[in-house]
Amino acid sequence: MVENTSCWEIALIQCEIVPGDPKLNRERLEIKMEQAVAAKDKPDLMMLPEMWNTGYALSQIQQLADPEGSETRGWMSDFARRYGVYIIAGSIAEKREGRVYNTMLIFDRDGREIGAYSKIHLFRLMEEEKHLAPGEAPVLFELDGIKSGASICYDIRFPELARTLSLNGARALFVPAQWPHPRLHHWRTLLMARAIENQMYVIACNSTGKSGDDSFFGHSLIIDPWGEIVAEGGEDEEIVNGKIDLSLVDQVRERIPVFADRRPHLYEL
Numbered sequence: 001m002v003e004n005t006s007c008w009e010i011a012l013i014q015c016e017i018v019p020g021d022p023k024l025n026r027e028r029l030e031i032k033m034e035q036a037v038a039a040k041d042k043p044d045l046m047m048l049p050e051m052w053n054t055g056y057a058l059s060q061i062q063q064l065a066d067p068e069g070s071e072t073r074g075w076m077s078d079f080a081r082r083y084g085v086y087i088i089a090g091s092i093a094e095k096r097e098g099r100v101y102n103t104m105l106i107f108d109r110d111g112r113e114i115g116a117y118s119k120i121h122l123f124r125l126m127e128e129e130k131h132l133a134p135g136e137a138p139v140l141f142e143l144d145g146i147k148s149g150a151s152i153c154y155d156i157r158f159p160e161l162a163r164t165l166s167l168n169g170a171r172a173l174f175v176p177a178q179w180p181h182p183r184l185h186h187w188r189t190l191l192m193a194r195a196i197e198n199q200m201y202v203i204a205c206n207s208t209g210k211s212g213d214d215s216f217f218g219h220s221l222i223i224d225p226w227g228e229i230v231a232e233g234g235e236d237e238e239i240v241n242g243k244i245d246l247s248l249v250d251q252v253r254e255r256i257p258v259f260a261d262r263r264p265h266l267y268e269l
């Protein structure tokens, strides 16, 4: 990230995740990440999709999950340091004390881990709650002094989470996902709503390809705090690039002072 500016070049690694093959997924991702950093406009920050190591091979998740996330932590940290890039390392299946979590990891450009968030709302339609343990805390992290919030996929259906993060200073929300058809209109509408109501950037990276009966539609999105789309992917694998200017958050919040106009004492019956 360029020091002392509020503009970030972003690269979303929208790609297919092969269920049950962490080694292959890592190899494929590494190639795409190398391509992203070689671009003319080198990204300040890149993000990967949800559960990119194992995909939704949930019946084998105990065997496949990364113990303590240590393999992922090692190579993501090296990659971030080698290329001087922030990495929102999507999320991985991470095994801790016998339980498997859907965990998002964040690295700064010196390779330091600056955040870890485990998905708190597990998605019953894909039987996550039968195989995964839920995280128990919301997470904020700082990118060059800019507070940012973490949400994973289904989490965006819970406006309370994004609101809590924005009330506590988040100016950008990062959302790795594996969100399937036929709910493209939910994906786009919910991400748009989280951006407009919280007057913050929403940056979301979805997967492509298939897993069993589920087919993931891409459409990774960067949405500004006014609700305008800065960049949107198609349905296939691609690197979705976009540039954002964080000063727009203040401009939008001054123009319509939603946070000053809240009346929280009236929000409970």
Ligand SMILES: O=C(O)CCC(=O)C(=O)O
Binding pocket: 123, 126, 152, 153, 154, 155, 157, 178, 179, 180, 183, 186
């Ligand atoms: O909420 C949805 O429709 C999709 C959520 C999802 O696929 C997930 O959280 O993994």
